[in-house]
Amino acid sequence: MSVISVQNPLTASVSIAVMKLTRDRKEPSFEKVPLEEALSRVLASDFESPFPLPPFRRAAMDGYAICASASTGASKERPVLLQVRDEIRAGYVETDYAMDDGIMNAVRIFTGAPVPLSYDCVVMQETVVERKSIIGKPSVQIDRPYPRGQHIAERGEDVPQGMKVLYRGAAIRAKEIAVLASFGQTEVTVYKQPVIAVIPVGDELTIPGDQRSTGQIYDANGFMVSARLRELGAKVIRHNPVQDCPQTLEAYLANALEQADIVVTTGGVSVGDYDYVKFVAENLGGIPLFTKVVMRPGTPTSAYQFGSKLLVCLSGNPSACFAGLELLLRPVVLKAAGRNEYRSVWLDGRLIDGIQKPSPYPRYARAFVYRGEKEWMVEPLRNDKSGNVAAFARANALVIIEAGGAGTEAGQEVRFVSLTI
Ligand SMILES: Nc1nc2c(c(=O)[nH]1)N[C@H]1C(S)=C(S)[C@@H](COP(=O)(O)OP(=O)(O)OC[C@H]3O[C@@H](n4cnc5c(N)ncnc54)[C@H](O)[C@@H]3O)O[C@H]1N2
Numbered sequence: 001m002s003v004i005s006v007q008n009p010l011t012a013s014v015s016i017a018v019m020k021l022t023r024d025r026k027e028p029s030f031e032k033v034p035l036e037e038a039l040s041r042v043l044a045s046d047f048e049s050p051f052p053l054p055p056f057r058r059a060a061m062d063g064y065a066i067c068a069s070a071s072t073g074a075s076k077e078r079p080v081l082l083q084v085r086d087e088i089r090a091g092y093v094e095t096d097y098a099m100d101d102g103i104m105n106a107v108r109i110f111t112g113a114p115v116p117l118s119y120d121c122v123v124m125q126e127t128v129v130e131r132k133s134i135i136g137k138p139s140v141q142i143d144r145p146y147p148r149g150q151h152i153a154e155r156g157e158d159v160p161q162g163m164k165v166l167y168r169g170a171a172i173r174a175k176e177i178a179v180l181a182s183f184g185q186t187e188v189t190v191y192k193q194p195v196i197a198v199i200p201v202g203d204e205l206t207i208p209g210d211q212r213s214t215g216q217i218y219d220a221n222g223f224m225v226s227a228r229l230r231e232l233g234a235k236v237i238r239h240n241p242v243q244d245c246p247q248t249l250e251a252y253l254a255n256a257l258e259q260a261d262i263v264v265t266t267g268g269v270s271v272g273d274y275d276y277v278k279f280v281a282e283n284l285g286g287i288p289l290f291t292k293v294v295m296r297p298g299t300p301t302s303a304y305q306f307g308s309k310l311l312v313c314l315s316g317n318p319s320a321c322f323a324g325l326e327l328l329l330r331p332v333v334l335k336a337a338g339r340n341e342y343r344s345v346w347l348d349g350r351l352i353d354g355i356q357k358p359s360p361y362p363r364y365a366r367a368f369v370y371r372g373e374k375e376w377m378v379e380p381l382r383n384d385k386s387g388n389v390a391a392f393a394r395a396n397a398l399v400i401i402e403a404g405g406a407g408t409e410a411g412q413e414v415r416f417v418s419l420t421i
C-alpha cells in the first residue's frame with residue numbers, strides 16, 4: 001500500500017523540488033553529428049578556433065589599396081596621382097607585390113579581397129577621383145592624407161587562432177552554427193539527448209483523429225509536453241492516453257522506465273478514487289522525491305526516483321500541467337541535455353491588472369509580458385482557469401503572486417519567468 005498518504009504528503013517548495021530533480025543528473029555522454037544536424041543540440045566540448053579569422057588580411061570597403069605614406073601631404077591644391085596597376089577581387093588568391101622602384105601606385109580592390117602586404121590602407125572609391133586612360137593604366141587622384149590601416153581587416157583581428165569561441169554546455173542555435181561553419185567544421189561533438197517518455201493518463205482522453213464520444217476530451221497535455229520537451233532538446237516517446245487502470249498503468253510505466261531516462265505522466269495524480277499514478281509509482285519501487293508542491297496550479301505534482309531514472313507526475317489540469325512543465329520539468333530536461341544554464345531566470349515587472357484569486361500557496365499565473373517605457377509590464381491573462389487551454393496561446397510568462405491575501409492589485413511589482421527558452 002501507499003506509504004505517502006493524502007494526509008501526509010512529502011511537500012516541497014518549487015525551488016526544493018527543482019533541486020531534488022536536478023541534483024543527480026550526470027553529464028551525458030556525447031556523439032558526433034553533421035553540422036546541419038547540430039541545430040538545437042548542446043555542445044559537448046569547448047570549441048577553439050583552429051585558424052585565425054579573418055584568415056587573411058582583407059579589404060573592408062570597395063576602392064583602392066594604397067600606401068598611406070603616398071598620401072602624406074596630399075590636398076585639393078596638391079593632389080597625388082597613383083597609377084592603378086592591378087585589380088583584386090574577392091576570392092582571388094592572396095598575393096604580394098614588390099613595390100615598383102620609387103613608383104607610388106595603387107591597386108583596385110573590392111570588399112573581402114586579400115590586400116597585398118605592400119599596401120597598408122584602403123581608400124573608399126567615393127573619396128577619390130578615378131581617372132581613366134585610353135593608353136596605359138588608369139590612375140586614381142588622392143587629395144587628402146589617409147591613415148595606415150584604414151579599412152583593412154587584419155588577419156586574426158576578429159578571432160586569433162586557439163581562442164575559445166564556444167563553450168561546453170551551450171545550446172547550438174543559428175549563430176553557433178555560423179561560428180562552426182566559419183571554421184570549416186563538418187561535424188560537431190554534442191551531448192546525447194535525454195530520452196523522455198510522455199504518458200497522459202485518464203479514461204476521458206482520446207486523441208485527434210479518433211472518434212470522440214460524449215464525456216471525452218482530446219488529449220492536450222501529452223502533445224503540449226512532448227512538443228515542449230522537443231523544444232528543450234529531448235528525444236520524446238509520446239504515448240497515447242492510458243486508462244485509469246492500475247494494472248495497465250503499471251505495465252506502461254514499467255516499460256517506459258526501461259526505454260527512457262525520464263518518464264512524465266500527466267493526470268491521475270490527485271486524490272480521486274481513480275487517481276492511480278502515485279500508487280503505481282510506489283508499487284514499482286519508486287522513491288518519492290515529493291508528492292506535493294507548494295504552488296498553484298499544480299499542487300499535486302509528484303516525482304519519484306528509480307535508480308538513475310526519474311518519474312515526474314504532472315497534474316492533469318492543462319494550466320497545472322503547464323506550470324509544472326515550465327517550473328519543474330524544464331530545468332531537469334535542460335540539465336539532462338547537458339546545458340550549463342538550466343535554471344529559470346526570474347525578472348521583475350509591474351502588474352497592469354489585479355489578480356483576485358486568493359491562494360494558500362504562491363500562484364503561478366499565465367501572463368503576457370511586454371516592455372514598457374522603463375520596466376517590464378505584466379498583463380495577467382483573462383479567464384485563466386485551470387482547464388482553459390485557450391489562455392495558453394498568448395502567454396509568454398508565468399507571474400508569481402505571493403501566497404495568502406486576496407490576490408494582487410494592479411500596479412504591484414511582481415516577479416515573472418519568461419517562457420522563451
Ligand atoms: N478533493 C480534491 N479534489 C481535487 C484536488 C484536491 O486537493 N482535493 N485537487 C484539485 C487540483 S488542484 C487539481 S490540479 C486536480 C489535479 O488532478 P489530477 O492531476 O489527478 O488530474 P485529473 O484529475 O486526471 O484531471 C484534471 C482535469 O484535467 C483534465 N485533463 C487531464 N488530462 C488531460 C489531458 N491530457 N489533456 C487535457 N485535459 C486533461 C481532466 O479531464 C480534468 O478535467 O485535481 C483537483 N481535484
Ligand code: MOO
Pocket residue numbers: 295296297298299300315317319320386
Ligand atoms: O493546483 Mo490545481 O493544480 O489548482 O490546478
